[in-house]
Amino acid sequence: MDANELNKALADLEVLAREATEAFAAASSADDVEKSRIRFLGQKHGRIEEFEAFFKNLPKEGKKAFGMRFNEVKTALKQAHEQSVVRVRPEARVGATSSVALHSSAAVRFDFSLPGLRPRLGRKHPLTQTAEELVDIFGRFGFTLATGPEIEDERHNFEALNIPLAHPARDPADNFYVDDKTLLRSQTSTVQIREMEKQPPPVRVVAIGRVYRPDAIDATHSCMFHQIEGLYVDKKVTLADLKTVLRLFAASYLGHDVHIRFRPSFFPFTEPSVEVDMSWDLRGGKWIELGGAGMVDPNVFRAVGYDPEIYSGFAFGLGIERMCMRRHGINDIRQFYENDVRFLEQF
């Protein structure tokens, strides 16, 4: 048997599925329904029987390819039939009845061991689920969600973030430039600048979204990924506020108490800059990297017209993919963007 024949049978099956579904949907009387049932699902001459026979004669590998869809169509048509039976009953017409009443007169006991008829249920993407959870938690701490464009100008992606022209981070080889002056944002910190330009202090926002870097793609790197970035600016914000907020965040996210530790680091737009680790057992417990953070650099404040002598603030950034991977035991970042339903349905 060749592939053409199998493909043709699959195509014919789709035609049957469509015609039968339409016929059951259009049936307006019990008679119509019954006629359609005999025509499509009848045991002797129903059109589904032709496919049944075809399926039985298939070799093993063909059975696998064809069988799955065949069974789906068969199940779907049986459901369509059942629904039309219910729909054309006189008492169903006005819609005042529930299907419970329709079956209550049955003489035999309902078999509760039968599997339920499940309505289709989708899922949010695991990255969305993680992002929403983070936004929700930070929302409880007073951080409002802010957004900004993914294609940015150099001012928002670099200059205002204290990344001068000579800085290696601006090298075209390390960014996706769209033209001389605009590029795909390499971090969500751009939104910090936009928010501060928009309003005087105090500011307490989180930004979330896609960012782009030309990293070689492997199990832990993608040229596109998601970040969440937080910013809190007011008159008396200190590094202790940052540590506290991140501890409360981590404890809320994990559901139990944790401790936070800062390791000195370097980012152009914060000073001091720190890498943030968390641990739930201070006695010899492992420290797990959470993200980067720091106190907003005075040059950033100057770039947006805030007086760094009056205001201070902190900023932090966390990688959504990394948090999601660790939370759900995902070990390859590429799975997020393949959208295999067998992956998506697990979250």
Place this chain on the structure above:
Amino acid sequence: MIVSWNWLKQYVKLDISVDELVHRLTMTGLNHESTGDVEGDIAIDLEVTSNRPDCLGHIGVAREAAVVLGRELTVPEVKFPTSKPAASDVTGVEVSCPDLCPRYLARVIRGVKIGPSPDWLRRRLATCGAQSINNVVDVTNYVLLEVSQPLHAFDFDKLAEHRIVVRRARPGEAIVAINQKKYELRPDMCVIADASRVVAVAGVMGGFDTEVSDRTANLLIEAAEFDPVSIRRTGRALGLSSESSYRFERGIDAAGLDWASRRCCQLITEVAGGTVADGVAAVAAPVAPRLPIVLRFAQLKRILGIEIEPEKARDILLRLGLAEVRRDATTVEVRPPSWRRDLEREIDLVEEVGRIHGYEHVPEDVEVPMTAAPRGAAERVESTVRHTLVAAGFFEAATMSFVDERLLESFRVWSSGKPLAVDHSTRRQENLLRQSLVPSLLAARRLNESHGTLDSELFELARVYLPAAPAGLPNERTHFALVSGRDLRELKGVIENLLVALHAGVTLEATNVERPEFAPGRGAELHVGGELVGYFGQTSDRLVAQFDLRTACCVAELNLDRLAGAAQLIPQLRTVPHLPASQRELSLIVDEPAHWSAVESAVRSAAGPHLESIQFLDLYRGKPIPAGRKSLHFSMTFRAPDRTLTHAEVDQSQAAIIDACKRGLNAELRE
């Protein structure tokens, strides 16, 4: 930066364990990556952030260790005998591009004997992962790893006219580097030349012709400073990077050039013999003294949130090599050392004091004031869209913003403008920013088919990127799109439900549109209030073939920004009717081209004031309905707000409806 434990101990007393040291260094800014044993030594890999090039050498790391542990740092003294004729008498240095090379020092060593390095030198390099080449080259690498200053040794006798010219490359010039590969040079690159040709790509790699070989007897030792940006660009353009270029890109200690040059000469004479010529041939701008910085002690508390004793803060700064200029009760003024170019501002000092004092002193349980954090409209709308689609059985997808030209062209309903493209070597194919989400979703559906999931129902909510308005950033819009194996009516129902969920008090008008993306007669534009908000239809054969799908499927894409405007985020109660309604059903036979919308609007306009709603039930074609005609079956709900309607009243409305349909639509009542 890989440092050797034994080597570090030359500069600072380390009577603690390796683990203790790396922990202390990690907690003060040199992040520990890994530790490994190498030939009786321990290699410690530390991550050095780009602001701390001084820690790309052992002395820099030892200095940090000394500060953290409260020990003395011992920097070796450099002394060696010299001989006449002086360096400046036997060679000359000319710099024609001081912008790219502000300082160049050349020393000459005569009578060296090239050979293998002594064990101690070879081992030091091995721990740090550097290969031993010969005694002279090894010394240059040793000093690089000691003090983070790249050096280069030329075979002095191979330099034409025994002199050095630092200049920009000339058009058409090329060099064979020590890796024996040929590089074409560009006029913006800084090169080291002799009287006739290029002998090194400045700061990046030396030339093959003038490298030190077994027969080399006399050396010219280069110690220079190059412009970091120029070095980076040159390295990128040539696809070359080296330990030297890595350090030049991050900046070297200009004030330490002479020490590094002399240190190199001293060690060469120790391991390869020879004598150093008197003095130095140099072109070097004076190193400007560092400007003092004032630290107000109160800033420590203001930024770090903890009290640090002024005396302690001052002590940390002095141990880090800053020199006190002046101090009073509330401030200290200090001058940073030449190797700490990252220290320029008060905030830099706050960080230095904070990290050495230790961030473990910063509490994690202070009181943070509460504040309001309202959820914005876009956030609510996106959340509702996702919930509704998930409940309708759709899986949310996340696909790449990049597409290739074929994908972009496959479904191009929103713009015919030139797509935005990124210019990057890693994206030669998928370099375009998408203008629609549908192609990516069709590709995802195809992938699912190939994995045996034939009925993947997917949606995505993401940005599309349309060309820029004349001035300003590109037009980024939030769209959502669906792909589904369900039929058009089912999919339309999903979209209608979205409007219901958003409480959008608007009607979605779908009008047929013939486009190559859709099968003939099975594509539509969606309008709300006369404005185009989306497209919706069954994929054309062309699309099915392009994506290699098993069968046609239905797709929809809507501009969420437009729908969001119609959403009513806080719905207001309409009084739930307490009087009974009257239901009537009708089957009307109409001509084939008549749309349901025409019947619906005829019914509505003829029904009078009491028609509350009208609901489509069935469409039937076939016997006994004549060809070219079809039967539309629907129900109507009549209700008055203040009384129960009588049969007669409803009959009257119904009669008017039938009459209007007969006249306007050539309808006939199906008995």
